[in-house]
Amino acid sequence: MAVKIRLQRHGKKNFAFFHIVVADSRAPRDGKFIEQLGSYNPNTNPATIILNGDKALAWLNVGAQPTLTARRILSYEGVLLRKHLAEGVAKGALTEAQADAKFAAWKAQHDEKVAAKKTGLKNDAIAKAKAAKAAEAEVNEARAKAIAAKKAEAEEAARKAAEEAAAEATAEAAAEPVETPAE
Numbered sequence: 001m002a003v004k005i006r007l008q009r010h011g012k013k014n015f016a017f018f019h020i021v022v023a024d025s026r027a028p029r030d031g032k033f034i035e036q037l038g039s040y041n042p043n044t045n046p047a048t049i050i051l052n053g054d055k056a057l058a059w060l061n062v063g064a065q066p067t068l069t070a071r072r073i074l075s076y077e078g079v080l081l082r083k084h085l086a087e088g089v090a091k092g093a094l095t096e097a098q099a100d101a102k103f104a105a106w107k108a109q110h111d112e113k114v115a116a117k118k119t120g121l122k123n124d125a126i127a128k129a130k131a132a133k134a135a136e137a138e139v140n141e142a143r144a145k146a147i148a149a150k151k152a153e154a155e156e157a158a159r160k161a162a163e164e165a166a167a168e169a170t171a172e173a174a175a176e177p178v179e180t181p182a183e
Helices: 053-061 068-077 079-091 096-175
Strands: 003-012 015-024 035-041 048-051
Touching (some): 003 053, 003 068, 053 068, 053 079, 068 079
Antiparallel strands (some): 035 048
16 A cells, blocks of 8 residues: 555635645545644745654655655655654664754754744834834825815915905995084
């Protein structure tokens, strides 16, 4: 029986997540499987991968073949590196301590990269929020200036109307003949 490490699709339309499973290669994609090794959620940034590396390594050692996507996930998690180092130890090219040191160094570097990406994404989100807030403040300031200009224009028009009314009243008062009492 040919055994594959592959992804099993779950979730809803346009929002899938996957289980990483060991299954017979003849079984349907979402059908019967032998063992579940973890899960993969590509909807998050960076993608969320939960994997039992020891079980995956055990299946690789007994001949399970990963699919292309599963191979990339296993490589990302360091399972294939651990397998490679274990083969080096078995051949006598490395000692167990050297293999562990190499894997620990790789894992530290990998974790640092992931943390840097998460920090970068968080900083980008903060920068976008600040830019949006600044743009909103600029728009609000422009609106306030426009409202103040309209208000000043309305007050100027009201003042001119009051002056004209006062001038008309003065002109009418001046135009009326003043009657003097006859003696």
